[in-house]
Amino acid sequence: MIEITNEDIDNIETILFPDGSKFNESHRTVIKNLETVDIKACPGSGKTTSLIAKLLILEKKLPLENNRGICVLTHTNVGVNEIKGRSSQQEGSRLFQYPNHISTIQVFVDKYLAIPSYKHFYHGNVYSIDMDTYIEHFKKLFYKIPWRFRQNIERKFPLEDLCQKLVFDFEDDGIIYLGAKKLEGVYSNATDTYQYLKDLKVDLLENGILSYRDAYVMAFKFIKEFPEIRDLISTRFKFLYMDEMQDTSPIQMKLLNQVFDKSLVTIQRIGDTNQAIFESSSDDLSWKPDKRALSISESKRFSPAIAKCIEKVCVDPQGVRGNETIQNIKPTIIVFKDNNIEKVLPTFADLIIENNLHQNNRKVFKAVGRVGKLHSEGKITLPSYYPSFNKSSNNRSRTSYSSLYEYILAINQIDNPNVNEYRRLLINSLLHATRIENIKNKDKWYSDKSLLQTIAEKNEQLVINLNKRIAKWILNTKNGQQIHEELAKFITCKFIPYLKGSKQVTKDLKDFCTTKHISEQKDSTKETEQINTYTHVVGNFEGEVKINLDTVYNVKGETHTATLYLETFYKKYDLFHLVEYLKQNHTKLKGKEKTNALCVAYVGLTRPTHFLCLAMRQETLDGNEEELKKVGWNIVNIKD
Numbered sequence: 312m313i314e315i316t317n318e319d320i321d322n323i324e325t326i327l328f329p330d331g332s333k334f335n336e337s338h339r340t341v342i343k344n345l346e347t348v349d350i351k352a353c354p355g356s357g358k359t360t361s362l363i364a365k366l367l368i369l370e371k372k373l374p375l376e377n378n379r380g381i382c383v384l385t386h387t388n389v390g391v392n393e394i395k396g397r398s399s400q401q402e403g404s405r406l407f408q409y410p411n412h413i414s415t416i417q418v419f420v421d422k423y424l425a426i427p428s429y430k431h432f433y434h435g436n437v438y439s440i441d442m443d444t445y446i447e448h449f450k451k452l453f454y455k456i457p458w459r460f461r462q463n464i465e466r467k468f469p470l471e472d473l474c475q476k477l478v479f480d481f482e483d484d485g486i487i488y489l490g491a492k493k494l495e496g497v498y499s500n501a502t503d504t505y506q507y508l509k510d511l512k513v514d515l516l517e518n519g520i521l522s523y524r525d526a527y528v529m530a531f532k533f534i535k536e537f538p539e540i541r542d543l544i545s546t547r548f549k550f551l552y553m554d555e556m557q558d559t560s561p562i563q564m565k566l567l568n569q570v571f572d573k574s575l576v577t578i579q580r581i582g583d584t585n586q587a588i589f590e591s592s593s594d595d596l597s598w599k600p601d602k603r604a605l606s607i608s609e610s611k612r613f614s615p616a617i618a619k620c621i622e623k624v625c626v627d628p629q630g631v632r633g634n635e636t637i638q639n640i641k642p643t644i645i646v647f648k649d650n651n652i653e654k655v656l657p658t659f660a661d662l663i664i665e666n667n668l669h670q671n672n673r674k675v676f677k678a679v680g681r682v683g684k685l686h687s688e689g690k691i692t693l694p695s696y697y698p699s700f701n702k703s704s705n706n707r708s709r710t711s712y713s714s715l716y717e718y719i720l721a722i723n724q725i726d727n728p729n730v731n732e733y734r735r736l737l738i739n740s741l742l743h744a745t746r747i748e749n750i751k752n753k754d755k756w757y758s759d760k761s762l763l764q765t766i767a768e769k770n771e772q773l774v775i776n777l778n779k780r781i782a783k784w785i786l787n788t789k790n791g792q793q794i795h796e797e798l799a800k801f802i803t804c805k806f807i808p809y810l811k812g813s814k815q816v817t818k819d820l821k822d823f824c825t826t827k828h829i830s831e832q833k834d835s836t837k838e839t840e841q842i843n844t845y846t847h848v849v850g851n852f853e854g855e856v857k858i859n860l861d862t863v864y865n866v867k868g869e870t871h872t873a874t875l876y877l878e879t880f881y882k883k884y885d886l887f888h889l890v891e892y893l894k895q896n897h898t899k900l901k902g903k904e905k906t907n908a909l910c911v912a913y914v915g916l917t918r919p920t921h922f923l924c925l926a927m928r929q930e931t932l933d934g935n936e937e938e939l940k941k942v943g944w945n946i947v948n949i950k951d
């Protein structure tokens with residue numbers, strides 16, 4: 312039987328904490344525990360760090376009995392990358408190799424259930440499972456519907472809404488829903504509109520273009536057909552660790568319960584119910600930690616001054632203790648009016664400098680808010696504070712782009728040094744080209760595997776040559792050299808002509824290879840980061856303070872040096888909604904709206920180590936100033 316000892320933990324501490332920090336007793340209890348248990352802990356308590364410590368210790372004890380594996384699931388790539396980053400500090404890391412699996416839940420579902428299911432039921436290969444590609448193709452098909460019908464549909468369902476609302480039933484992909492109603496309940500099945508919409512949805516599926524939700528539909532279909540998958544998965548993995556459990560939707564929970572057998576797998580679910588910020592995670596079916604859950608109530612992230620001010624700004628206060636070794640700076644409310652809102656960020660920057668944080672070793676300064684989209688009636692959202700703010704989707708997991716140029720841009724922006732990522736995008740660009748040219752393999756679209764197999768069957772040497780080319784392109788990209796021209800020439804003059812048996816390629820393929828236009832909303836993560844960064848120049852060339860703006864959803868799990876929480880409008884102004892909690896008057900919550908607002912605010916307010924600021928409208932502050940001061944907030948008014 313495996314066991315984790317204090318000595319194991321001491322050893323890992325030196326790897327994880329070069330500054331000499333230590334795990335306390337509650338961390339040690341969590342790290343040592345190898346039973347099925349829930350772990351609930353406050354923000355910044357070191358939940359993820361303790362999980363990483365446990366994984367690094369277990370890694371040294373691999374292989375487990377019967378060569379069973381460890382499965383770690385999280386909700387965001389940030390979490391996965393954090394684990395990857397830390398574990399690569401160990402030589403010969405085996406955590407990311409068979410039989411282990413570490414990924415987001417979505418990637419797990421795609422790999423083990425949705426893709427095999429699609430192959431089985433549709434006898435073809437999945438082209439993409441990501442929302443950007445799905446929406447792009449959805450819109451293309453929608454614009455093929457005759458104008459008259461399209462206009463009628465759009466009057467009722469704006470296109471963006473329609474993309475999200477036209478879905479298959481989880482239990483039966485023969486049934487299509489439009490929002491909460493069956494499609495035939497919205498448009499009678501005798502109408503052309505019904506047929507157009509049904510064809511559109513089916514067409515996407517038949518072409519392997521899946522939304523994230525479709526992947527779950529495929530997954531359930533697979534489990535129903537092959538119930539033995541539960542045994543296969545449950546004997547492969549000895550441990551299942553689920554981080555950020557509070558964000559697991561009821562449908563994800565249902566699926567995981569179906570594939571992991573509790574009697575065979577040790578399951579640890581780690582989270583903080585106060586930080587549940589994804590819509591579906593806040594209803595009655597959401598995760599409730601077991602009564603015997605282990606808990607950690609001290610935050611390693613933030614100072615006692617911050618702990619005191621945020622303690623009651625959550626659904627279920629749990630007496631958070633701050634980190635005594637962090638300097639106390641009074642949390643501050645920056646009060647603004649409509650006519651001086653543009654001074655909020657400069658004021659925050661001045662406060663950072665006043666508190667000498669611009670000279671801190673770690674300088675992560677962020678301004679975050681709930682709503683990033685410009686409001687149609689001019690209510691305050693992130694762009695009101697910083698007009699060039701651009702809310703972009705997280706495109707790191709994208710696998711498909713609309714031009715070769717965009718594939719190469721994506722390759723250039725890979726920040727994780729994993730060759731497979733480069734290779735995957737390069738191969739995907741080739742697969743994309745085969746689709747444009749309508750080249751199929753026994754009536755199916757090529758997958759990376761079937762492509763290489765087909766070429767190998769014809770001539771093994773060609774696969775070796777292709778691999779050499781790919782390796783060269785990866786190296787050149789890493790060295791900052793341009794590969795666009797060479798890759799385009801390869802696709803149009805060699806690759807496609809070889810598969811097609813003809814030198815003639817279509818105009819669409821030529822356009823794909825030459826277009827340098829980046830489709831809307833697809834600007835790179837790095838560019839977006841630059842656009843969304845306010846730079847404040849410190850007097851007399853002493854340096855600058857960079858403040859990055861983002862939505863709360865995107866900074867989940869992050870640790871900042873200073874965070875400014877910006878009041879924004881979503882049905883109501885959020886701080887106005889929550890001012891009683893900021894004054895530490897906690898009341899039990901009723902209603903979904905307030906609960907959601909509170910969870911989002913709690914995630915935002917618990918990011919900084921040293922300095923927490925709020926940007927609050929004068930109207931929200933009015934009448935509350937004295938009470939806010941009494942509970943520890945400093946108030947700074949922006950002068951006109």
Ligand SMILES: Nc1ncnc2c1ncn2[C@@H]1O[C@H](COP(=O)(O)OP(=O)(O)OP(=O)(O)O)[C@@H](O)[C@H]1O
Nearest residue numbers: 332333334354355356357358359360611612868870
């Ligand atoms: N034992 C420790 N001693 C000192 N610092 C620690 C310790 N554990 C974690 N930290 C630091 O505290 C910060 C928060 O840690 P971590 O992200 O693991 O917390 P978390 O509980 O997962 O946070 P969140 O609730 O926001 O998801 C990080 O900067 C981490 O390096």
